[in-house]
Amino acid sequence: MIKANDPKLKSWVDVPKNSDFPIQNLPFGIFKTQYLEAGAGVAIGEYILDLTYLHENGFLFGLDLPSGIFNQQYLNDFIGLGKKKTRAVRERLSELLDINNGELQNDKANSELALIPMDEAEMLMPVKVQNYTDFYSSIEHATNVGTMFRDPENALFPNWKHLPVGYHGRASSIIPTGVDIYRPKGQTKAPDADQPSFGPTKRLDFELETAFITCKENELGEPIPIGKAEDHIFGIVLFNDWSARDIQVWEYVPLGPFLAKNFASSISPWIVTLDALEPFRVAGPKQEPKVFPYLETKGNKNFDVNLEVSLQPEGGEENVICKSNFKYMYWNINQQLAHHTVNGCNIQVGDMYGSGTISGPTPDSYGSMLELAWKGTKPIKLSDGSERKFIEDGDTVIMRGYGEKDGVRIGFGEVKTKVLPTK
Numbered sequence: 001m002i003k004a005n006d007p008k009l010k011s012w013v014d015v016p017k018n019s020d021f022p023i024q025n026l027p028f029g030i031f032k033t034q035y036l037e038a039g040a041g042v043a044i045g046e047y048i049l050d051l052t053y054l055h056e057n058g059f060l061f062g063l064d065l066p067s068g069i070f071n072q073q074y075l076n077d078f079i080g081l082g083k084k085k086t087r088a089v090r091e092r093l094s095e096l097l098d099i100n101n102g103e104l105q106n107d108k109a110n111s112e113l114a115l116i117p118m119d120e121a122e123m124l125m126p127v128k129v130q131n132y133t134d135f136y137s138s139i140e141h142a143t144n145v146g147t148m149f150r151d152p153e154n155a156l157f158p159n160w161k162h163l164p165v166g167y168h169g170r171a172s173s174i175i176p177t178g179v180d181i182y183r184p185k186g187q188t189k190a191p192d193a194d195q196p197s198f199g200p201t202k203r204l205d206f207e208l209e210t211a212f213i214t215c216k217e218n219e220l221g222e223p224i225p226i227g228k229a230e231d232h233i234f235g236i237v238l239f240n241d242w243s244a245r246d247i248q249v250w251e252y253v254p255l256g257p258f259l260a261k262n263f264a265s266s267i268s269p270w271i272v273t274l275d276a277l278e279p280f281r282v283a284g285p286k287q288e289p290k291v292f293p294y295l296e297t298k299g300n301k302n303f304d305v306n307l308e309v310s311l312q313p314e315g316g317e318e319n320v321i322c323k324s325n326f327k328y329m330y331w332n333i334n335q336q337l338a339h340h341t342v343n344g345c346n347i348q349v350g351d352m353y354g355s356g357t358i359s360g361p362t363p364d365s366y367g368s369m370l371e372l373a374w375k376g377t378k379p380i381k382l383s384d385g386s387e388r389k390f391i392e393d394g395d396t397v398i399m400r401g402y403g404e405k406d407g408v409r410i411g412f413g414e415v416k417t418k419v420l421p422t423k
């Protein structure tokens with residue numbers, strides 16, 4: 001058992017009920033304030049624990065950390081120290097925040113400077129994303145899309161249950177929560193039109209996903225065995241993989257998604273460690289037919305994390321439009337990483353791997369507007385009386401996620417993005 005996960009732990013820092021960030025979470029992020037340059041922090045209640053400050057003032061003594069490791073714009077170097085080291089840092093931070101430990105608690109001068117109120121900070125990208133891959137691993141999502149666009153009888157392609165389907169996306173346009181996006185323009189062709197047309201997308205959509213971030217490379221030519229996959233995974237964020245459905249339909253044959261996907265993907269700013277998610281492990285769906293040995297996993301490799309999407313029209317209130325769960329994933333993160341590298345592909349520290357849209361079995365658990373409004377045939381009614389088939393200008397999309405067990409709630413915070421009119 002990881003000591004920092006003990007449900008009995010309590011912090012001397014105030015943690016409001018239903019906070020995503022109790023002492024058992026301690027997710028890592030990059031923040032800046034009016035006075036402080038970008039640097040690493042850990043979330044606790046409504047505060048950020050400034051890791052640069054703690055390190056420079058001797059509170060992390062004995063962990064043998066490189067100087068300046070937290071005083072950086074990204075966490076890549078820190079997570080690249082490997083899970084043994086980053087786990088030791090999380091354990092030490094847990095000690096320092098424990099109500100039974102006086103080191104920082106009773107040192108008012110230092111604790112006041114080390115704790116930054118979240119509302120005084122701006123959250124930035126936690127890592128410099130080196131490479132971005134997106135999977136397509138929810139069987140409910142793949143079945144819904146196949147049913148809509150192809151054949152309900154053969155909704156899944158023949159390969160789908162044999163391998164975790166994925167494609168290489170665009171790393172440069174991954175942005176943190178709070179960064180607005182512009183409605184993208186592109187080519188589309190209506191089914192009944194003779195010729196394509198050009199203009200703003202009429203079918204802007206979100207995709208409810210999670211993404212894992214890697215912290216350890218493999219050599220080019222050396223696959224990562226499935227039993228070692230989690231040594232390479234630091235943690236997970238919420239991921240909104242923005243999509244332009246009308247552009248996608250026209251462009252994707254034969255090489256797959258391109259401009260329909262690469263204009264923006266938004267993430268939550270706190271990386272929740274795999275360690276913190278340990279209590280939420282559950283078995284995944286039964287895989288039939290049996291997978292190849294390189295994809296076989298033992299034990300619980302899925303995570304019971306509630307996921308939710310809200311839509312907030314300009315000047316209006318939030319409407320929850322989807323409730324799903326990370327546990328529905330057919331292919332787990334170990335299988336995704338083992339498959340990604342089985343051909344010898346080398347991964348890097350700071351890569352991001354999207355799960356694919358996570359839809360559940362019921363219509364209110366579908367993870368995209370495409371599915372929720374069923375290709376525009378069942379518009380969603382909002383509390384202000386308006387309807388949505390897809391996302392409109394001025395709409396804000398908010399995703400949240402958390403696991404809850406033994407009275408402990410481990411949350412991801414939120415990824416919140418407003419859509420602006422086309423530029």
Ligand code: CA
Nearest residue numbers: 134207241356
């Ligand atoms: Ca996606």
